[in-house]
Amino acid sequence: MRDTHPPLQDNAAVLEAELAWAASVIDAGIRLYFEQACAVDSVYALTPPPLATAPGSYAETVHAHGLGFAERFVLMLAMLGHLRPQLLDPFLIKNVNTERSFTEFGGVGGAHGVFQPTLETAAFVLAGERLAERLQLARLFEPDHRFSRARLLELEPGSGGLFTSILRVPPARLHALTTGAPYAPVFGAEFPARRLESALSWDDLVTPPSLAEALEEVHAWIEQGATLTEAWGLGKHLRPGLRILFYGPPGTGKTLTACLLGKRSGRAVYRIDLSQVVSKYIGETEKNLGRLFAQAEHEDWILFFDEADALFGKRGATQSANDRYANQEVAYLLQRIEDFPGIAILATNLKSNLDEAFARRFQAAIYFAAPEAEERLRLWRQACGDGSRLGPDVDLVQLADKYEISGGMVGNILRHALQAALRRGDQSLCQADLRLGLERELRKEGRLI
Ligand SMILES: Nc1ncnc2c1ncn2[C@@H]1O[C@H](COP(=O)(O)OP(=O)(O)O)[C@@H](O)[C@H]1O
Ligand SMILES: [Mg+2]
The missing domain is CATH 1.10.8.60 (Helicase, Ruva Protein; domain 3)
Known part of the structure; x- marks a missing residue:
């Protein structure tokens, strides 16, 4: 890969400024704690670089997730080992009284290996000995916080409680934040979805007029959905999210349409193959799908459930333990899809009329007829x-x-x-x-x- 690629350079310039800021926060944190001369009387006086109009995925991520001072600092702290490990050197100072590194600094490794900051390290810099601020910091890592929901930052459990956990940016996220490339998790058991992409554009879609009209409406919903419910104060009364069903014979462009709806509205589309999810990841499915839904919500992805026939199958009568599992997964999935506040598109090749109770779960059920x-x-x-x-x-x-x-x-x-x-x-x-x-x-x- 060429390192002259503009997004990488733009992103690196943004990171450079962010690094300088993080280093100054570390320096101030240490000075204030040891009561040395310091230009500020709180680290929070060191304003982080303005990123509102900055290019690249780092700035976009900070903006999209509304990350504040503490969150940005913790994220940078977790990335320092990757970006500029020597900025962690101040934490290697020895305490002359104990001849050990400072307990206050936290961290793992150090002396010989690379110093890996822990939550303690972040707490030391940002909170010092102020207990309320220290405890406030721990809240960033609660399961419903954006760090965890959007998989921005994770805690790798340490040897002694929450504050000994190592701050870890998941690999796919680190790749995006540092290279400037869009965030794209890799398909696997933990992430049972693949990004759908197409070289075709909206105009290449061949549709009879009635279908074209229905799809324009879906596009308008996707574009205006959030604005409409927010601006009109309808949010409380309308179920959030958009659930659309595509049905009709194979090869009529259902998958392609889902892909192009995303392309047209600038959203990534992730395809989940239900036949795979339900059979292969029994047991783990709920956890992994839960994460997938949470991420999709945060990233504004469109979730596309292909071959959704598994969801339409007869529910109830079961034979084997596997079937029972599958039924449980299906019930969970249906509920999850209904609760999903983002955009979900389901596709099935079933031609028959849909179960009415089932159809009611969707804002629209769109038929893809065989072409004339x-x-x-x-x-x-x-x-x-x-x-x-x-x-x-x-x-x-x-x-x-x-x-x-x-x-x-x-x-x-x-x-x-x-x-x-x-x-x-x-x-x-x-x-x-x-x-x-x-x-x-x-x-x-x-x-x-
Ligand atoms: N309506 C259409 N307009 C343009 N291309 C189409 C259309 N339907 C099918 N195709 C072509 O056939 C391929 C397969 O269609 P696909 O979207 O997978 O159908 P489905 O999901 O309904 O089975 C598409 O990638 C596209 O190249
Ligand atoms: Mg298809």
Whole structure:
């Protein structure tokens, strides 16, 4: 990776100023405690750098989470070992009376290894011997505080109680805060969701007029949702959050639409595959999903539950212990989705009418129909790009008229056709290649050409 990448440099400049501030706070904290000459009589007199208009993910995170003086300092303290470990050297001073490091400084390591600040270290600098302030600081780490909910900062339990815990910035968060890249946790058992991205844009979405209208409405809700409830004072009366259901046959663009709704409104979309979550992470699911929901709320992510059929299954009758677990997970998930104050989109391939009680849980249930001839032609044309790979006998109008296929199938057919042409040594494909591809796709679906 090149270190000249502008976001990294912009972010580093912001961090540089923040480091200088944190170092001055540490220096003042130590001076005040030991009653040495100090330019200020409280560390809080050292105003942190203004970040309101600063670029980069560090400034954005501070702004988005409304981090105050103490929170910013604790966060920087936790990052010093990564950014500029020598700024932690003041904590290595020995107490001449005990010939040990100062108990007051807290921290782990030191003498030989890298000094790792603990909550005690933060309390020493910010609170000194003022007990109320010390206890106030501990509140930053309560489970409902943004540090924990947004996974900004965690405490790694130490050998003796809360204040001996090491301050730790989770790796994905540290990566974002330092490189300037957007925060993107890595998929895994602890985080069972993947970021959805697409090179396509909103205008590439092929939709019949009725669907286009419904989606415009959803977009408007996403854009104005929070503003509307806040500005009109409706917040108390309306259930917060937006829950939308997409249903219809496979390959009609449900996943793509969820992705593009996010792209259009500048929100990341995280896809949770329910069939995976419910079967694989039994037991741990609730904890991990709980964290995922909390983070999504803080980060303004859209949560997309793909293959949500598991949620529509019959509830009640169970056989094995695994089924019972699955049922429990499903019930938990439904409740969690209903309580989620952010944006949740669920998608299912079920074509049948929805259980009414279930449909009532959503602000909108949007049907993605199989495309008609006109839409199919657009899908064909779009998928063929500039058309430079199409031989002279290719007749997309005829294909669109004749074959009732989904947008998802168009892509697959083109891939088959291109392969067939390449095998022949041709640079462009002909109608017969497309028919071959069509045949294969239709056969896959149990249909005949
Ligand atoms: N309505 C559509 N407009 C544009 N492209 C589409 C549409 N439907 C499907 N596609 C193409 O097919 C691919 C698969 O569609 P997908 O969104 O996964 O369908 P679904 O989630 O309904 O099964 C998309 O990534 C896109 O390339
Ligand atoms: Mg899909």
